[in-house]
Amino acid sequence: MPELPEVQTIVADLADRIVGRTITRVDLRRRDIVTPRDVDFPKLIRRRRITALSRRAKRIIFTLDDGRRFYIHLGMSGRLSLRDSGSGIRVWEKGTAPLSETRTPEPESRHTHMILTLDGGLQLHFTDPRRFGGIFWLGTESPEKDLGPEPLSLTARQLAVRLGKTARPIKSALLDQRLIAGLGNIYADESLHAAAIHPLTPANRLTPQQIARLNRAIKTTLRRAIHHRGSSVRNYRDGDGRGGHFQKLHRVYGRQGQPCLTCGTPIERIVLSGRSTCFCPQCQKRPRASRR
DNA sequence: GTCCATGTTCTTTA
DNA sequence: CTAAAGAACATGGA
Numbered sequence: 001m002p003e004l005p006e007v008q009t010i011v012a013d014l015a016d017r018i019v020g021r022t023i024t025r026v027d028l029r030r031r032d033i034v035t036p037r038d039v040d041f042p043k044l045i046r047r048r049r050i051t052a053l054s055r056r057a058k059r060i061i062f063t064l065d066d067g068r069r070f071y072i073h074l075g076m077s078g079r080l081s082l083r084d085s086g087s088g089i090r091v092w093e094k095g096t097a098p099l100s101e102t103r104t105p106e107p108e109s110r111h112t113h114m115i116l117t118l119d120g121g122l123q124l125h126f127t128d129p130r131r132f133g134g135i136f137w138l139g140t141e142s143p144e145k146d147l148g149p150e151p152l153s154l155t156a157r158q159l160a161v162r163l164g165k166t167a168r169p170i171k172s173a174l175l176d177q178r179l180i181a182g183l184g185n186i187y188a189d190e191s192l193h194a195a196a197i198h199p200l201t202p203a204n205r206l207t208p209q210q211i212a213r214l215n216r217a218i219k220t221t222l223r224r225a226i227h228h229r230g231s232s233v234r235n236y237r238d239g240d241g242r243g244g245h246f247q248k249l250h251r252v253y254g255r256q257g258q259p260c261l262t263c264g265t266p267i268e269r270i271v272l273s274g275r276s277t278c279f280c281p282q283c284q285k286r287p288r289a290s291r292r
Numbered sequence: 293g294t295c296c297a298t299g300t301t302c303t304t305t306a
Numbered sequence: 307c308t309a310a311a312g313a314a315c316a317t318g319g320a
């Protein structure tokens with residue numbers, strides 16, 4: 001479930017519970033989820049205190065009391081949950097949850113790759129069935145590598161410069177983390193609809209007016225999504241889980257065939273950059289002579 | 293069995 | 307050479 005709003009929600013919830021705590025035990029069950037592969041990650045973080053938790057794009061950045069850092073990326077199916085060390089009972093969780101309504105939820109999933117035990121009786125579990133996510137040791141390196149600016153603090157001018165460099169479809173450009181960092185498939189589609197821009201429009205052919213509109217649409221969409229604690233799509237959440245609610249407010253994502261909430265025209269779905277792309281053919285007119 | 297999935301990176305193609 | 311498209315990664319749900 002992780003695009004910028006979901007990661008932002010996770011970090012905001014987790015921060016006040018784990019910042020200031022010391023990592024007393026590191027149970028790394030799969031070494032291959034750590035990059036680079038040759039670092040002794042448990043040794044590097046054991047007995048260190050977490051002094052800050054922050055978000056950069058879709059990365060969850062842990063700062064330790066020696067000034068060194070690492071980040072967790074949730075990929076497609078990653079999840080962090082906070083549990084009570086003694087009982088193993090979930091204290092808090094956020095991320096994609098597997099269907100488990102009938103059986104009693106097993107305390108430990110086979111996809112739990114790391115458990116950090118913290119002082120004060122808490123454990124942070126990192127689970128990720130598909131393992132597209134991972135743990136990235138930074139040390140003293142910057143977490144900025146290969147990342148474009150944050151969309152929430154982006155000026156229309158910055159956006160214009162970055163989009164002007166490519167003729168790719170605007171939808172593909174919005175997914176490129178080197179251009180703008182934090183949008184994913186849901187919020188790219190939702191932002192384009194809010195800005196009334198066709199996803200196939202070449203990025204460098206957007207007019208200044210369209211750029212300004214898109215910049216506002218991205219911010220508005222992300223802010224609303226954060227306010228609703230992100231989107232929970234394609235995964236089940238029980239009453240205790242604190243899944244997001246923004247999926248109820250999606251206007252195009254996953255709504256192919258259903259009427260546009262603005263004009264009633266059926267929402268279309270195409271595949272672009274290998275990703276599902278939903279848009280309203282009426283609200284988001286395809287520019288003349290744009291073809292792929 | 294088939295298709296699809298909130299992401300990123302490597303490889304192939306044009 | 308570069309930009310863009312496509313495949314690959316791994317698992318599970320519908």
